Amino acid sequence: MRRAVGPLLAVTVAMVLADSAVVTLALPDILRHLDTTVAQVAWVLISFNLVLGLVAVPAALLFHRGQPRILTAAGIAVFAAASAWCAVAPTIEVLIAARCVQALGGALALVGCLELLVGLYGERRAIATWVTAGVIGTAAGPVVGGLLTQAISWQSIFVVQVPVAVLAVPAALTVRAVLVPASDRHRPAIRPNLTLALLSAALTAALFLLVLLLVDGWQHSPAAAALTVSVVPVAAVAARPLARLLPGPREVEVATGCFLVAGGLVGLALLPSAALGWTVAPQALVGLGLGLTVDRLTAQALHLRFPRVEHAGWTISARHLGVVVGLAILTPVFTGDLQDAQVPAQEAITSLVLDAPLPADDKVALAQALGGELADQQGQVPDLHHAFVAADFAPGSRAAAAQLERDLDVQLESAATRAFRDSFLVGAGLALLALLAVVVPGGRRRS
């Protein structure tokens, strides 16, 4: 049991941080199952990040007054109970409330796990473990969520967390934390935390928007989207060996990471087609950037700063409020652009149908069926296949109709891709701001 304690605590950290984005791919299913609106379902994502960002520091302050192992175990227990509540939530309001409670428990668990890991492994290794678990959890969240949603259901995302948390509660209770004198206090590390916040906002663009583009824009299944976005965590893991191969000052590494994230986001804004293969290289850039930055910045924000839990709280707060700021900036941009994309898409579809090499009767029948589909699927990228089935073409026209259907799908895909372009570019701008926060003179003075 003793040997499993550290890994269990690390898995708990990864799990809580994965929850930041784990529901991204499940949002369309949640929207349908709970019969809600897009605006409300977005709060399933926002509420968790917002509460975690706001309570991380106050939760850390509690550790001055209580036993770290008891507070950590209590946090994990609350997180597990709230996860179970999420899985059985009958309405969107209950789900959002459960997510808020989940974040409350998650905040205690996150800062507590760091304190307990230090008790187990010592300062240096504990911080490295805590930070690595966080990076893996953040990057793998959407992938795991997408696969579980496709394979089982959106509720399973929350159910699988319960047994891990149940095992982690007794594990946490066995660890004796190293107490730090209350007099030994340091100011929060502003620059690394600010950079983390900006980078988290940019990474929201990479993970959240790409998933939306794949599922809602290009009509791929959650599993296909999950496998596609798995490039990010894989590349993030590859970043460390790369950094060891080309070692340099920490600031250079972080600035390079920010540049790679910005470059990857520009790459996502400039996709040449809707083929999944084109997303791989930009995602790899984002993943490399993530791997070079987040762990370095988190370690920098925590390095030799006491009380440790409090600084962990500041770091968690910066990351998750960054996510919320990213969502707040990007959501109106891409929803507005998606709205604006409808007219060009409809005009492109009209143009192709008018000029299609089909008999006039078939064109009229198809136009009527397409009009019905477009009207029924307002607010989302329509699936035009039903219209082609309904039009029932003569055998001689089927080849031309099939080609037309492919051409129309390309028009819809290009309209959706175009609609996400500005948001990816805004994300790239946020990554460049993070880069600025690293390279402006104050940063160099400390190195």
Next chain:
Amino acid sequence: MNARLRAAGLPALALVLVGGVLSVQVAYGGGEFEPLRPSDPCAARTVTSQSEGIDALTERLVLIGLDNAACQLGVSREALTLELAQGGTRTDAEIDALRSGLLAAVDQMDEEGSLPPASELADEALDNAGLNRFLEALVRAIPDSVIDAALKTDDVLTRAIDELDLRALLANLDDQGDLNRQLEAAITQAVKDSLVARLRGLV
């Protein structure tokens, strides 16, 4: 110096990676992956049809007419089509533009010699006319040269377009039966008027 060079390795690699990815993407059309832009309705366009007979003639007439109307209204052909497909009340400007667009389409097709002679359309028109069998047989017996001498396609079409109640027609585009009834009535009346005009001309 050596340490500085080593420190520049990672940024240099990042520059190469980002530059490489973006260059390849732009070379393959990145940034240009956008929906088809509507072409200028005032520019000449080759309009073909996969249909035959009256359907082909009607389709070509409507497509050229739409271009002409859109050009007159200063909108794209696609925007006008979507607007018309939405139903509701049409403005006088839209009705006038459509009528003059269709009339201009007849002139255009006549000038390029793509209007079929009336005799080519007579059999199909008779199939759909619902005349009694004796009368239908009588009309079918008329030689093509007589039909073509009596009826000019451009004249019949011009009269039919003038005859059409475009506002009523556009208000009910979904009802194919009603649409056909209105078109038949307008064409029948146009044929009658054209014949009467020819007879008057002979007298």
